[in-house]
Amino acid sequence: MKHDAPRPGHDSARKAPPVPRLEIRNLSxxxxxQLVVDNVSLKVMPGQVTCLLGPSGCGKSTTLRMIAGVEMQDAGEIHVDxxxxxxxxxxVPPERRHIGLMFQDFALxxxxxxxENVGFGLKGAAEAKRARVEELLGKVGLLRFIDEYPYSLSGGEQQRVALSRALAPRPRIMLMDEPFSGLDNRLRDDIRDETLDVLKAEDAAVLLVTHEPxxxxxxxxEIALMRDGRIVQQGAPYNVYNAPADKQSVAFFSDINVIRGTVRGALTETPFGQFLAPGVPDGAEVDIVIRPQHIKLDLDRGGRGPSPTAQDGVAARGEVVRARFMGAESLVEIRMDYDGSILKATVPNVFLPAPGKPLWLMIRRDRCFVFPATD
Incomplete structure (x- = not known):
């Protein structure tokens, strides 16, 4: 049987997968x-920003220090390109790794x-160094301060100078450890956006450590969620937020409500109706987790609530404990009739029912997460 030869450029000659700019394998x-970093693996592509996210003490900064060469790992490998x-x-010594560093302390x-701060790590002709310094300061809007001293700049301006200094030698990788934590909240968002624009333009692979979701x-x-020295979940921000690995992962990003139930025939019976619990053995307890923004509130109508729906399930009654206006939304806490537990709901705009007012709660089925029960 005769086979046609593959044409040039045909899919049979597949391209090799792109090489990560930074790859760490099984770092410990x-x-x-005490094991502080436990078998951590991670890839960052050129032009990609990956956030190593987790609570204080989970091993984020130690991981960064090993990549930078400031700390030596006990096990594992680090690869660049x-x-x-x-x-x-x-x-390879730290100074030969082509890695830029930016920490909480700008250290100008x-x-x-x-x-002179921005050009400190540059080598070569004075004219070329000056051109690179002017280029970066122009990108961050600080060219007019090129001959000023750091003390005359605001915190946000100093942060941008520190960023420019780190980027000046054109590092292939930029490591950033809580770089915005010292900034005023009102400035932080603008500085983050400006920094992101500059980093993307430089096409560096960025690994940013933060404890702020x-x-x-x-x-x-991409987000790598870290806990107790390990990466517990990794993926695009949308996926990490909407498909959490466990109850702790949900709670790290927002307040949560937890409803405990017992499984019978892959179903869990609750005051809000039945929930699927596939793969969980009969008699085991599960935690049904839902964020406050996904609880729907309805008024009491003479002791009756809204009718059940496929999307929102069965309504359960409670009484308002307190309600607070938070700016863009209102937070309402309700003590449930069925067990006295407190559930929290957020409502857009102003909604401030009086304490003791009866309300009916319904919870979005497609926004609930069911996990094996934990204390």
Whole structure:
């Protein structure tokens, strides 16, 4: 049987997958016998911003320090553009890794001008160095301060100078450890957006450490959620938020309500109707988790609530404990009739029912998460 030869450019000659700019494989680090970073693996592509997100003490900064070469791992490998730069035997010195660093403390040299700070790590002809400094300061809107000293700048301006200094040598990778934590809340969003624009323009692979979910959601192309030294979930911000790995992952991004139930025949019976619990054995308890914004409130009509629906299930009654206006929304806390538990609901705009007022609650089935029960 005759087969046609593959044409040039045919799919049979598939392109090799792109090489990550940064790849860490099975990194581990212990201090005093305590495992701080536990078998962490991660890839970051050129031009990609990945946020290493997690609570304080979970191992984020230690991971960053190992990549930078400031800390030595006990196990694992670090690769840049497919080339090994560090394992437990071979080690490229930090200054030869082409990695930029930016930490909470901007650490600008007070005796150097803004321009001298930005150009501090540059080599070569004076004209080329000056051109690079002017280019970066122009991008961050600070060219007019090139001959000023850092003390004359605001915190946000100093942050942009520190960013320019880190980017000046054109690093292939930029590591950022809580770089916006010292900024005023009113400035933070603008500075984040400006920083993101500059980083994207430089096409560096960015690994940003933060403990703020909002910051990660705002800046990241990909989030790696870290807990107790391990990455527990990784993916696009939408997926990490809407398909959480466990109850703790949901709670890290927002307030949660938890309804405990017992499984019978892959179903859990609750005052809000039945919930599917596939794969959970009979008699086991599950936690049904829902965010406050996905609880629907309805008024009491002479002891009756709204009729059940496929989307919202069965309504359950409670009484208002307190209601507070939060600016863009109102937070209402309700004590449920069926067990006295408190559930929280957020409502857009102003909704401030008086304490003791009866309300009916319904919960979005497609916005609930069912996990094995934990204390």
């Amino acid at each position: 680090r212990s201090f005093g016998g 497919g080339n090994l730069i560090c394992d437990t035997v071979f080690r 040299f007070p005796h150097l001008t803004v321009g 909002e910051e990660a959601m705002r800046m990241a192309d």
